[in-house]
Structure formats: C-alpha cells, structure tokens
Amino acid sequence: MTMLCAQTRIALSDPTSVLHPLCEHLLEHEAEVSEAGGVTTIRLDGSRAELRLEAGALAILVEAPDLARLQGSKFAIASHVVEFAPAGAAPVIRWSGDGAEPMLPPDFRVLSVTGVEQLTPHMRRIHFRGEDLGRYDSLEALHVRLFIPPVGLPEPVWPMIGADGLLQSPPPERRPAIRKYTIREIDVAAGTLAIDFVLHDDAGPGSAFAANVQIGDRIGMAGPGGRGLKQAERYIFLADETGLPALARMLEHLPVDAMGLALVEIADAAERQPLALPEGFELRWLHRDGAAPGSASLLTDALATLDWPAGEGSLYLWAACEHAAFREIRAAARQYLRPEIDAHLVVSYWRAGVSEEQHAAEKRKAA
Ligand SMILES: Cc1cc2nc3c(=O)[nH]c(=O)nc-3n(C[C@H](O)[C@H](O)[C@H](O)COP(=O)(O)OP(=O)(O)OC[C@H]3O[C@@H](n4cnc5c(N)ncnc54)[C@H](O)[C@@H]3O)c2cc1C
Numbered sequence: 001m002t003m004l005c006a007q008t009r010i011a012l013s014d015p016t017s018v019l020h021p022l023c024e025h026l027l028e029h030e031a032e033v034s035e036a037g038g039v040t041t042i043r044l045d046g047s048r049a050e051l052r053l054e055a056g057a058l059a060i061l062v063e064a065p066d067l068a069r070l071q072g073s074k075f076a077i078a079s080h081v082v083e084f085a086p087a088g089a090a091p092v093i094r095w096s097g098d099g100a101e102p103m104l105p106p107d108f109r110v111l112s113v114t115g116v117e118q119l120t121p122h123m124r125r126i127h128f129r130g131e132d133l134g135r136y137d138s139l140e141a142l143h144v145r146l147f148i149p150p151v152g153l154p155e156p157v158w159p160m161i162g163a164d165g166l167l168q169s170p171p172p173e174r175r176p177a178i179r180k181y182t183i184r185e186i187d188v189a190a191g192t193l194a195i196d197f198v199l200h201d202d203a204g205p206g207s208a209f210a211a212n213v214q215i216g217d218r219i220g221m222a223g224p225g226g227r228g229l230k231q232a233e234r235y236i237f238l239a240d241e242t243g244l245p246a247l248a249r250m251l252e253h254l255p256v257d258a259m260g261l262a263l264v265e266i267a268d269a270a271e272r273q274p275l276a277l278p279e280g281f282e283l284r285w286l287h288r289d290g291a292a293p294g295s296a297s298l299l300t301d302a303l304a305t306l307d308w309p310a311g312e313g314s315l316y317l318w319a320a321c322e323h324a325a326f327r328e329i330r331a332a333a334r335q336y337l338r339p340e341i342d343a344h345l346v347v348s349y350w351r352a353g354v355s356e357e358q359h360a361a362e363k364r365k366a367a
Pocket residue numbers: 143179180181182183195196197198199200201202203204205206207208226241242243245246293348349350351352353354355356357
C-alpha cells in the first residue's frame with residue numbers, strides 16, 4: 001500500500017514537557033503509544049506517527065494510507081503540541097510532504113443546490129450536487145454539519161487546513177453559520193444528496209437558507225456524525241419534524257420483518273408525508289393542532305401509554321426532538337428499558353427559544 005507522508009520539526013524550549021502530556025492525551029483518544037530506541041510511535045485511526053526528541057525541538061514524521069487520515073493525525077498532534085506548549089510561547093508549526101498546501105478539510109465538501117421540493121407547508125427538500133460523497137453514505141452516521149455562508153457574500157469562504165495542520169476559520173464577518181442536518185437521500189454514483197429542512201418561525205441561518213434558496217447556491221458540508229441504527233427485535237421511534245428525516249431514512253432501511261412503533265409529532269395533518277415502513281410497523285402521527293413547536297407533550301404522553309416489554313426480545317428506542325421532550329423521553333428510557341438487552345439513543349435536536357450555538361454550548365456544559 002502506498003503511504004502518504006508528512007513531517008515537521010517544531011522548536012520547543014522543553015520538548016519533553018510537551019511530548020508526555022501529548023501521549024497521555026492521545027491514549028485517552030484510543031491511540032496506541034509505544035516507545036523504543038528514543039522514538040515514540042503513535043498509531044491513531046490507521047495512521048502512524050514517529051516523534052523524536054531533539055535538542056530544543058520535537059521532530060515528527062506521520063504516515064497514513066490516505067489524505068483524510070494523514071490530515072487527521074497531523075491535526076491531532078499539532079493541536080495538542082499547541083495546547084501543551086508553555087503559555088505565551090506559541091510554537092511555530094510548518095509541515096512538509098503530502099497535504100502541506102492549505103486545503104479544505106478532508107471531511108468537507110462544497111454542495112451546489114440543484115432542485116427544491118416543497119414536501120409539506122413547513123418541510124422543504126433541497127437537492128444538492130457534490131463530489132466524492134462516498135464517506136457520507138452510511139446508516140451508521142446520518143447527520144452532517146452544514147456551513148451556511150452569510151447572506152449577500154459574493155463568494156463563500158470555507159474553513160481550511162493551514163500549513164500548520166490546524167483548522168483556519170474565515171474572519172467572523174465571512175464565517176459560515178454551522179447547523180446540523182440529516183442526509184435524507186444520497187446517491188454516491190450520481191453525486192447527489194437531499195436534505196429536508198423544517199421552515200420555522202424565528203428562522204435562524206438554517207431555516208432562512210431553505211426559505212430563500214436559489215438553484216446554484218453553495219453551502220459546505222462536514223461529517224458525517226452521529227450513531228446509527230441498532231439491530232433489535234422491536235423498535236420504538238419518536239420524532240418531531242426535525243427528527244423525521246432521520247426516522248424516515250432509518251425506516252426505509254430496516255429489514256422487511258422489523259417490528260415496532262413510530263410516533264411522529266407534527267403541526268397538523270397537512271404536515272404528514274408518505275413514509276416507507278416495514279409491514280410490522282405502526283406509524284402514529286401526533287398533531288399539535290395550533291400549539292407552538294416545542295410546547296406540546298404529545299410524544300411523552302404517547303410514550304406513557306405504551307406497554308414496555310417484559311421477558312425476552314430486545315428493544316431499541318430512538319428519539320430526536322425538542323429539548324423538553326428529549327429530557328422526558330430520556331428519563332422514561334432510563335426508567336423502563338432493561339439495560340441487559342435493550343438500547344436507546346435519545347437526542348435533543350433543538351431547543352425552543354435558543355439558537356443552535358446556544359443549545360450546543362448548553363449541551364457541552366451539561367456534559
Ligand atoms: C443531529 C441533528 C440532526 C438534525 N437534522 C435536521 C434535519 O434533517 N432537518 C431539520 O429541519 N432540522 C434538523 N435538525 C435540527 C436543526 O439543526 C435545528 O432546528 C436548528 O436549530 C435549525 O437552525 P436554524 O438556523 O434554522 O435556527 P437557530 O438559529 O438554531 O434558532 C433560531 C430560533 O429558531 C428556533 N428553532 C430552531 N429549530 C426550530 C424548529 N424546528 N421549529 C421551531 N423553532 C425552531 C430556535 O429555538 C431559536 O429560537 C437536526 C439537529 C441535530 C442535532
């Protein structure tokens with residue numbers, strides 16, 4: 001196998017004091033670290049790095065089978081060298097070899113809008129074209145981060161990996177807003193994908209982009225992320241409109257003999273959309289009928305009426321919805337599921353009254 005290769009020599013007043021915490025930290029991130037003959041070897045996600053202590057410097061050589069893993073390893077090492085270097089002594093890092101020129105991050109793609117479909121009054125499907133989409137075609141990781149450029153910018157500016165191996169963000173006034181969305185459809189051979197956007201009041205960059213989209217508009221996409229569909233003998237899915245694209249995609253890919261229940265909260269009957277689901281599945285639409293999104297307890301009320309399984313047979317519960325319902329569903333899952341055979345994934349997809357940035361900051365604080 002041909003390996004890509006990059007190297008750097010970073011001047012440091014005390015390289016040992018950087019190398020040790022760097023290794024300890026990467027061990028926590030599932031790296032394998034070994035030391036022999038004065039060379040520290042770090043194996044991380046298919047890449048291999050050799051680090052040598054020199055007088056007043058750390059010499060690093062990284063090898064990986066592809067650019068994504070090479071850049072990932074360069075980033076992991078460079079960012080931790082910066083983190084563990086003495087305060088006030090920002091190390092100068094310059095990689096040579098493969099991937100040395102500034103480039104888009106390997107998990108980043110530019111997408112162009114090719115079509116728009118109004119699925120329901122508040123759900124708009126946007127079709128995109130992009131290159132090299134293979135890594136995004138996975139039921140193990142359904143969501144992506146979309147980079148939405150500020151309105152009116154003549155040319156979008158994307159984050160780049162610099163010559164130091166670190167991510168360079170565009171200046172604040174040109175920086176894209178980042179929002180999480182789900183890939184609803186993808187055709188890697190055709191280079192196309194589709195994303196379903198909820199059009200909501202108090203629109204932030206995500207909803208506003210969808211509301212005003214024009215053919216040819218460009219956004220960025222990074223990822224994918226998230227956790228995938230688990231095998232189980234019975235499923236319970238709960239979603240509001242934001243979780244509906246992921247739910248619909250999972251339902252389409254379940255085995256034909258899968259059994260379960262899908263509860264979907266929507267504004268009203270006009271928001272229903274046809275879903276392909278296995279025969280052994282029941283689908284219940286729950287209408288808010290005038291209540292504001294995020295204010296109704298329809299999902300948790302419906303969940304409270306269910307018979308939780310006893311005895312044999314595994315259950316997988318998946319939920320994606322507004323934060324208040326997420327908290328209740330997570331509490332119910334923890335109370336009623338049997339840890340030895342059941343599994344669950346309950347995620348807050350948005351929080352009423354706060355933007356995605358504030359919501360993400362709250363989640364980080366809680367974690
Ligand atoms: C893993 C993941 C996958 C997701 N997939 C999708 C998807 O495929 N499609 C999709 O539409 N959304 C999806 N979401 C939800 C989406 O990221 C949020 O709704 C996001 O806040 C929308 O960004 P915005 O810029 O429109 O609004 P923001 O700037 O984040 O918020 C502005 C205001 O709008 C409110 N708001 C945000 N979302 C809604 C909503 N749905 N209804 C009513 N008010 C809202 C906020 O509370 C805030 O007051 C997903 C979220 C996650 C975490």
